[in-house]
Amino acid sequence: AQRVTQPEKLLSVFKGAPVELKCNYSYSGSPELFWYVQYSRQRLQLLLRHISRESIKGFTADLNKGETSFHLKKPFAQEEDSAMYYCALRETGNQFYFGTGTSLTVIP
Amino acid sequence: GAVVSQHPSWVICKSGTSVKIECRSLDFQATTMFWYRQFPKQSLMLMATSNEGSKATYEQGVEKDKFLINHASLTLSTLTVTSAHPEDSSFYICSAPGHYNTEAFFGQGTRLTVV
Numbered sequence: 209a210q211r212v213t214q215p216e217k218l219l220s221v222f223k224g225a226p227v228e229l230k231c232n233y234s235y236s237g238s239p240e241l242f243w244y245v246q247y248s249r250q251r252l253q254l255l256l257r258h259i260s261r262e263s264i265k266g267f268t269a270d271l272n273k274g275e276t277s278f279h280l281k282k283p284f285a286q287e288e289d290s291a292m293y294y295c296a297l298r299e300t301g302n303q304f305y306f307g308t309g310t311s312l313t314v315i316p
Numbered sequence: 317g318a319v320v321s322q323h324p325s326w327v328i329c330k331s332g333t334s335v336k337i338e339c340r341s342l343d344f345q346a347t348t349m350f351w352y353r354q355f356p357k358q359s360l361m362l363m364a365t366s367n368e369g370s371k372a373t374y375e376q377g378v379e380k381d382k383f384l385i386n387h388a389s390l391t392l393s394t395l396t397v398t399s400a401h402p403e404d405s406s407f408y409i410c411s412a413p414g415h416y417n418t419e420a421f422f423g424q425g426t427r428l429t430v431v
Binding site: 242251252253254257294296298302303304305306307308309311 | 348350352357358359360361362365409411413419420422423424425
């Protein structure tokens, strides 16, 4: 069963424009959700996690249990934000299940 | 942050041979490690959970006899692709949870090409 859904494979925005990467999840328990980013030719790295309620590189994400969503947002996109973004859900056994990813391109 | 290292970074092998990929946690111990497979421009697909001192747990549809996993120590897990075929060509990534299981740390990946 698909636990994490990212509906957009590709997303392009202009520099300075707001950006939102969508993520929906399916999980019966209490979800732990993360956003991971993969820059070109680099390994996956954690961007942020919902329990921290932090803002990293200007990105924020709010867990909405009613809508089962964890969308990633940034008010003003920068060129260096161009990367592959993965939404991930961690289950109780510590396995991470990833969405299909969204490739973000910020146009100068 | 914690470091997870994979070796080799890339490997080319002949069809029918076996290839071993190592995943090491360099500055922390990991009783559990995870192996993923990533096809070009696609997401990471969890293949199996590697457990130190016990058998690995495989996701549905992953052949355990094809992808042998051994978690010999608290810092090393290995994935052996047996009798490799061209369709096994892919990017294999391992990860390990960090302290207090707060997040997963990923290796740099191993690109396997079977010719």
